[in-house]
Amino acid sequence: MSKVAVIIPARDEEKALPLVLRDLPPNVIDRVIVVDNGSRDRTAAVARAAGAEVVSEPRPGYGRACLKGLAHLRAQPPEIVLFLDADHSDYPEEASLLLGPIDHDAADFVLGSRALGRREKGAMPGHARYGNRLICLLIRILFGHRYTDLGPMRAIRYSRLLELEMRDIGYGWTVEMQIKAVRNRLRIREVPVSYRRRVGKSKVSGTISGSLGAGFKMLWVIARSLLLSG
Ligand SMILES: Nc1nc2c(ncn2[C@@H]2O[C@H](COP(=O)(O)OP(=O)(O)OP(=O)(O)O)[C@@H](O)[C@H]2O)c(=O)[nH]1
Numbered sequence: 001m002s003k004v005a006v007i008i009p010a011r012d013e014e015k016a017l018p019l020v021l022r023d024l025p026p027n028v029i030d031r032v033i034v035v036d037n038g039s040r041d042r043t044a045a046v047a048r049a050a051g052a053e054v055v056s057e058p059r060p061g062y063g064r065a066c067l068k069g070l071a072h073l074r075a076q077p078p079e080i081v082l083f084l085d086a087d088h089s090d091y092p093e094e095a096s097l098l099l100g101p102i103d104h105d106a107a108d109f110v111l112g113s114r115a116l117g118r119r120e121k122g123a124m125p126g127h128a129r130y131g132n133r134l135i136c137l138l139i140r141i142l143f144g145h146r147y148t149d150l151g152p153m154r155a156i157r158y159s160r161l162l163e164l165e166m167r168d169i170g171y172g173w174t175v176e177m178q179i180k181a182v183r184n185r186l187r188i189r190e191v192p193v194s195y196r197r198r199v200g201k202s203k204v205s206g207t208i209s210g211s212l213g214a215g216f217k218m219l220w221v222i223a224r225s226l227l228l229s230g
């Protein structure tokens, strides 16, 4: 297996994070980076206790946390980066499903699709499911690739990820990566992943303001991508 680094953006996830770190398959992962995103709880301490490398990004922002994790990897680049949320909604033990196609050189970017996988009832509220579908439909119409989800669990070849020059500091991060992967002609694959109710309090999809904010941000990333293409 190639050298694999995991980046986990985490904001106030002291309860969920130990479970995520516990469930990561040790035989396929070389480095675990937890980006402590201005947490007001013991997120950093529980990550360290579980043996993860902890990087601090005090300013909130999902994309900003991911970018900080990538900057941390620059000194010793891995071959593959796996992104995973810290709320224990994803199943870290499914990591190999995403890493396999890249390791076998059959893909550069593997998206874990919750739409194709098994979802626990209530794990994704209706508006999140329909919102994701709408964004995927727009990407299909405007950029010509048929994604089924915008899920957080995803693996990507490090060298190809650098080519994407990612810059979104918020919840546009996943959409930006998916659009740029199409644009840059990465070999894209989706695999079904399971999804369950998060541990701890929802910050995004469980609140109206969080959902609207994330939705508008995604639409803005799509608009910006169109403008940049001229
Ligand atoms: N909300 C939020 N989450 C962040 C931030 N930085 C990192 N995260 C992490 O990003 C992941 C996604 O956040 P979630 O709150 O799970 O968002 P979601 O999955 O869309 O929706 P819920 O699980 O319903 O809250 C979690 O691991 C957070 O800890 C940030 O600035 N804001």
Ligand SMILES: [Mg+2]
Pocket (backbone or CB within 6 Å): 085, 087, 089, 198
């Ligand atoms: Mg979540």
